[in-house]
Amino acid sequence: MSKSPHETDVVVIGAGIGGLTAGALLAKRGYRVKVFDQAWVPGGCASTFKRRGFTFDVGATQVAGLEPGGIHHRIFQELGVEIPTASHCDPACAVFLPGETEPISVWRDPDQWQAEREKHFPGSDGFWQLLANLFRYNWGFQSRDPVIPPRNLWDGWQLLQAVRPDTLLTVPHLFTTVGQLLRLTGLGNQRRLKTFLDLQLKLYSQVNADQTALLYAATALGVSQAPQGLFHLHGSMQVLSDRIVEALKKHGGELHMGHSVDQIQVHSQELLGVLIRQQKTGETWTESADHVVANVTVQNLVRLLGEDAPRQYQQRVKKLPPSSxxxxxxxxxxxxxxxxxxxxxxxxxxxxxxxxxxxxxxxxxxxxxxxxxxxxxxxxxxxxxxxxxxxxxxxxxxxxxxxxxxxxxxxxxxxxxxxxxxxxxxxxxxxxxxxxxxxGRSQGIVGGIGQRLSTFGPFGFATRTPIKRLWLVGDSTHPGEGTAGVSYSALTAVNQLMAMDGTLSME
Ligand SMILES: Cc1cc2nc3c(=O)[nH]c(=O)nc-3n(C[C@H](O)[C@H](O)[C@H](O)COP(=O)(O)OP(=O)(O)OC[C@H]3O[C@@H](n4cnc5c(N)ncnc54)[C@H](O)[C@@H]3O)c2cc1C
Structure with missing residues (x-):
């Protein structure tokens, strides 16, 4: 019989936004949670450092998902901690093409953004209209918490339950890239539009318009407009992790910074725990766990598993296109x-x-x-x-x-x-x-595995790994990079973990 949450030990490797969110949600839902991170400041790529009176955001500077119904907002509400104060990024970005002094401003107001597009990219309305429709269908689908990609019947059922008739309208575009749509709509020769898309998509998907999956692009490009939008946190990016750490501790979870996980220990495909190394003293010990949530890149996951990484999984990771x-x-x-x-x-x-x-x-x-x-x-x-x-x-x-x-x-x-x-x-x-x-990211790669047709959403890495009770969260999994993205992945893994334990009640 499964243990109850308060008898179940979960170790989280990494206190990035993905790991902290998973840890805090599990603690709130009654689990015994310990989070270990090799760094001294939580937040990973969304943390900060201070110099001479300045506070610098290490990586992430803009946040999506803080609006009511957005993923951070939902999670902060469940955790019972205050939503950080933030203002809208409006424009979300001002894009300067070579030799130009007037930027293309990605306004938050949809009408203002439409007028801006008409000014800069005449004749492209049909292209943007399709993106806007796909964004609407995707957004509704994602907000119903589908498991992507599914790896067992329970996952498949969650996925099916999130489907509505309009979700099916996205299916014909599953194998289309943004570059293909540009050509189909007769816009393939519009250099300014193509370049603008290349630039913006590279930020979110790691690859250019010719390689980015259209369905992913629709979400990445659509999220800057009202009623969603990008936010600028008051204080610094650290506020986001600080609030989640506050929630983790409030619900009884532990955070151990300066502790590296050197190995995930598995015997005959059975998860045992993790090998911890305290950085200051060099002391090592095995922390046994009923579940391990790894908030690392998929490349790091394979490394932590060593010989215990299933051969096929290792091969898949090895064959991934290089990351930036x-x-x-x-x-x-x-x-x-x-x-x-x-x-x-x-x-x-x-x-x-x-x-x-x-x-x-x-x-x-x-x-x-x-x-x-x-x-x-x-x-x-x-x-x-x-x-x-x-x-x-x-x-x-x-x-x-x-x-x-x-x-x-x-x-x-x-x-x-x-x-x-x-x-x-x-x-x-x-x-x-x-x-x-x-x-701690292998080779210092950032931003996940890229959102090509072969690696995005349904074709990407799952939060459910081939090793039972070992979960992967963070920007190597759906829906990809960004603090909002990794929060979705944390929520997915937490729900899967609880369903496996029989402790999740889903209405
Ligand atoms: C330059 C740059 C700009 C960006 N801009 C934005 C932006 O504006 N908006 C946005 O939303 N996103 C942005 N991103 C992306 C975003 O920061 C990341 O996708 C997100 O923060 C990743 O979170 P994560 O939880 O997956 O992993 P990480 O942030 O990588 O956290 C992983 C944590 O695990 C720890 N760790 C790793 N291995 C071990 C181990 N073996 N033992 C113990 N601990 C370990 C690390 O120390 C780290 O704290 C940007 C990224 C970069 C690099």
Missing amino acids: GAFVIYLGVDAAAIPENCPPHLQFLYDYDGPIGENNSLFVSVSRPGDGRAPEGKATIIASSFTDPKLWDEAEDYDALKQEYTEGAIARLSQYFHLTSDTIIHQEAATPRTFAHFT
Whole structure:
């Protein structure tokens, strides 16, 4: 007979938003939860660090799902903790194409966004209308908590229950990419539109319009408009993890920072527990567990399982297309560096040559006065670009490469911001090596497995792993990267875990 939740031990590996959310939900639902994280600050890619009075968001700077009914909102309500104060990102992003000084502004108001699109991309209304319809169907479907991809009958039943007649309208588009739709609608030659889509999609899906699955793109591009929208947290991104940690502890869960999990222990396909190493003392021990929730990349999961990783699973992970890393520059500046009416989030493409995102574009987030990130009269500028982790792994002179990237990024940012030795107060950069060190992510890859046709949603990695009672949450699973995405994946795994234990009542 299954044990009751208060007799059931769950170990969560990783205190990223995915792990913290799973841990807090399980603690709230009565489980005995211990979360272990190798870092010293919770939040993973959505954490922060402080320098000279500035607070820098490490990775994530915008949050989706805080509106009523949104995934963070739902989870915060269930956990009984206050929803963090936030303001709308409006525009969600101001996108500057090469040589252009007027941006394409992704407004939150749907009518304003439509007018902006008509101005910049005449004749593309049919394309956007289809995306808007697909977004509506997807959104309704996802809000009914389907399990994607399903791995057993229970999962399949959850999936079926979430289906409505309009969900079926998405099925014909299951194997279509954004690039294909552009060509089908006669827009394949519209370079500005294609480039805009490449830029925006690269941020969310890791790949360009030709490779991004249309159904994923519809959600990623649709979420910026009302009644949804992207949010800017007051305080810093740390507020999000702090609130979930508060909930975890309030409901009796434990958080152990500075503790690495070196191995997931399995015997004859039976989960035993995890091998923990306390970083300060080097002490190791086995923490036995009834369930383990791994908030790591799927590549890390295979590594933690070692020889116990099922062969087919290992092969699948090995065959994944390479993932991107990020180069991020963090600037603490005098407010004089920021142009008047500067949008809080901007994206720049510097030339049309070369693959988008590979060192020829920057995504930039700028703090707002009084938002808790910079002292009065100062601001933070954080700019990121995608980069191949191998470049950094194999660099003969890593420091020189980092310096070159830093100088290149500052020179490019100087085309928009007033950056001089007088206005820059602090500067620092992170590379895939930095991300590997601080977030434990294999090779420092960020943003999940990419949303190609072969890897998105139904074709991606499941939260239910082939090892019974071992669950995977985070941006390697559906619906992909972002704090909202990994919260969905945490909720899915928690429901699956409870259903396996017979402790979930689903009306
Ligand atoms: C530059 C950048 C910009 C981004 N911008 C946005 C944005 O604006 N909005 C948005 O929503 N998303 C954004 N993202 C994506 C978002 O940050 C991530 O998808 C999300 O935070 C990932 O959460 P996670 O819980 O899956 O994993 P992670 O954040 O990677 O957390 C995993 C945790 O597990 C710990 N860990 C790993 N291995 C072990 C181990 N063996 N033992 C113990 N602990 C371990 C790590 O220390 C880490 O704390 C951005 C990401 C980057 C890199």
